[in-house]
Amino acid sequence: MSTTMLFAENALLPGGWARDVLLQWDAAGRLQSVAAGAVAGSAPRAAGPVIPGMPNLHSHAFQRAFAGLTEYRGESQDSFWSWRNLMYRFAAQITPESLEAIATWLYVEMLEAGYTSVCEFHYVHHDRDGRPYADDATLSLALLRAARNAGIGITLLPVLYQTSGFGAKPPRADQARFIRSTDNMLALLERLAPLARAQCAGLGLAPHSLRAVPPDSLAAAVQGLTAIDARAPIHIHIAEQTQEVDDCVAWSGQRPVQWLLENAPVDARWCLVHATHMTPQEYADAARRGAVAGICPTTEANLGDGIFDMPRWQSHGGAWGVGSDSHACVNAAEELLALEYSQRLSLRQRNVLASAAQPQVGTALWLASVQGGAQAAGRPIGGLAVGQQADFAVLDAAHIALAGLPVESLLSAHVFGSHRTSALRDLWVGGVQRVAAGRHALHESAAAAFVQARAATIAPQ
Structure with a gap:
């Protein structure tokens, strides 16, 4: 060569x-x-x-076109859950063409902001009426094309989503585009595997959350993924909101991270996205299992999620990386700044995430996030x-x-x-x-296509 x-x-x-x-x-x-x-x-x-280029370990590409559209008070006390209802309405209008245009621009933005790869947590699978497209991989392929055209590395993480709440509650009508059976998901992964390899992309699985995937489905999906690729990454939203924690306790008698660690083979393949609300014991146990903490500081601030206790996680040797998640902000350095500032505000200290080995906090943040992001991506992008x-x-x-x-x-x-x-x-x-x-060479053309796609998506239906 x-x-x-x-x-x-x-x-x-x-x-x-x-x-x-x-x-x-x-x-x-x-x-x-x-x-x-x-x-x-x-x-x-x-x-x-x-x-080194920064991996972005958590992305919902279509939500970039939604940024700024929820920054008004719609309820007496807005929350993650009221935001989610608005987001679902937006997701209902996404088409393959608009998804590709939105994702292409987003990936151009990421590249210009220091990200060199992205883990795409992809859960809008079907047509607007909830029925599968003639080609069941249509929206996944749109994301792979967007990444290829922009030139960003990608780990595609199709999302398994089956229920609307703990205890196998039936999905809501506005979740119909997300729903797949476990067998259907594994068939999709089989279909995508050679296409991802041809693009030098990663491919993994994202059980959406414990509230959206029943225990038997979670076990079967992880087993099926491992049969396809024993090293493929697994990402899951977990313990993001206090209501989620309370609902999990009511369902199982255990907190989400506690339940996951006791009932799933969590190891270094797993990325625990957000993990905002953990007990000291959960911090210790999750870090010991080798999982990556997927922290999304600007989204977690935007949604009012809470603050991850990074010093505690680091005290147990926990790996971590950052993601831009809902893309209210697309900027690798901005995520690191928000992460460090959240710790300063919580602890009333400065330079919290520096270390004796690396006293420059900017350098310490960058190097740690590159390493953790590479682990979460399951690709050789560690610096x-x-x-x-x-x-x-x-x-x-x-x-x-x-x-x-x-x-x-x-x-x-x-x-x-x-x-x-x-x-x-x-x-x-x-x-x-x-x-x-x-x-980026596509800056102007991708931006114009994005604006057109966003306008069509938010237009009255």
Whole structure:
């Protein structure tokens, strides 16, 4: 295979910043050499410091077109549940064409904001009347095309959704587009597996939540997925809302995370999305099992979910990453800023998520989130190391927020002192440049298609 290369005067490796780093990758976009203290030779030079690309571990792509449409008081006390009712009305109008246009623009936004891959938690499966499309994979294929066209890495996570509440309550009429039997879901995964491999995409399963998947279905689905691919990731919404916790206790006598850990083979394949409301024992037990905590700080703030206790999770060695979830915000650094600030507000301390090994909080946040996000994605995207994808971004060292600073301070300046995307200059995915001087080649056309799709989706029916 032919090899491509880039020389960086400064690059953030898994162990920290390094000088004079020569990156070399093969035609498949996999890093073959990461050499510090190297000579540039004939290699092109990066225009600034190089940082690993950020995985986005939780996305509902269609909800990007819904951002801003619920920021008004519709009930005496708005909550996640009132927001969900509005979101369902929006989801009911999505078409394959609008989903592809919305997702393409979203993925362009992600790339321009420092994300190089996305875990797509995909639960709108069927036509607007709830009946399957002639091709049952229609909406999944739309998402794969959007990722391919934008050039972002993707782990597609089709969602298993069967009931409207604990105790196998029948689904609501406005959930009809989401519903699949377990056998039907496994057939979909079988259909998608070769297509995902051809695109170098990941494929996993997302049991939506304990309230939406009965215990027997959860067990059968996990067993069936493992037969297809024993390493495929499994993502689940869990303990996001206090009402969910209360309902789970009323159903089972146990809290959601407690029940899951005792009744499912939770291990490093699993991503516990949100996990906002856990007891100290649940933090310890979930971390010990190796699961990733999928934290979505701007969405959790937008929905009033609560604050994840990250210092407690880290004290048990828990892995974590960030996602943009409902996409009220699409910005890798903004998620990290919101995460750190939530901890500061809760604890009334500063630089909470720095460590003795990495005292620069921006660097500590970035490296930890890359590692956890890669684990959740089930793809080799864990940073600038041999065997990983050549996914990386270049910071603009001349940006006013970064100019003249020591390299160790650059990521903290980017996360806390810039406009969060403005200090990102260039970005590569799998060794292919997708963003140059802050712009994706599809920026204008994808934005126009998105606006048209959103207008059609929110138009009176």
